[in-house]
Amino acid sequence: MANILVVEDEKSINDLITMNLKLVGHHFCKSYNGTDVIQFLKQEKFDLILLDIMLPGMDGFELMQHIRAYNIPVIFLTAKESLSDRITGFELGAEDYIIKPFEILELLARINVVLRRAKPSDDLFVLGEAEVKLLERQVLKDDQPVELTAREFDLLEVLIRNRNIALSREKLLELVWGYDFLGETRTVDVHIRQLRKKLGWEERIVTIFKLGYRLNAEV
Known part of the structure; x- marks a missing residue:
């Protein structure tokens, strides 16, 4: 299964996501601010990043500049729902853009789609x-x-x-x-x-x- 980095500053949402990732067999790491993500990327290999945009330290759009060097697929999870934000997210290289609040089953389904594209042999x-x-x-x-x-x-x-x-x-x-x-x-x-x-x-x-x-x- 996949190793997924969950970058979300709201602990309740982070816990909900990671609990369900664990249920379906994925491994995960938690990050609550943008600054820590840089260190996570240096220390561990990830198959996918679930990334909030509005984060303390460094926002999700800024982080994409660093993440692209590692060639890791990203799904944005955010309350920023404007068309311009969604376009920015995709232009920065995100695989998907999910608006909060979301259904956990829909999130898991979209994760599966992105992982299949990235690692079809799995x-x-x-x-x-x-x-x-x-x-x-x-x-x-x-x-x-x-x-x-x-x-x-x-x-x-x-x-x-x-x-x-x-x-x-x-x-x-x-x-x-x-x-x-x-x-x-x-x-x-x-x-x-x-x-x-x-x-x-x-x-x-x-x-x-x-x-x-x-x-x-x-x-």
Whole structure:
């Protein structure tokens, strides 16, 4: 998984982001001001930086001048929502620009997109006897191919991308089937049952009472 530097001066937001990064398996470092980032970059290698703009010491736009030398992708997380600020962010080389407040699942999804662009070879997920190659959309169990429908694989990918996070049936319908899906949440239950059976993940895909499901990928 990725090593991510979270640069955010509001401790509650920093804690929320890093807690969820840990849940899905990423490593992270925390920074609460712009000045410390320079030292972090000298000491450690990062795959991604989540960067606020309004920071004590040195703001996010100034920091981009230093970050570009390390060729690390950056996602801005900021309350600065004007078009001119967004254009500045992208012109400075940011991969994405997310306005606060944001949904944590959307943030995780955008992180995955940026990481896939930067490190496409990392799209391999192994759990138990199952191996999932996300880019190739291929699944192996005990080194034998597992046949999944397109929708089953889409659901599997969403569970993997959001592993260790409880997802409601409604959220799964939205992420896998789309906003305009008119079916019932029971559709999710049927597909979950199939995934459990095909992958041997009866104990891994956990039912969350009166909510939905969670892929338990913790060791």
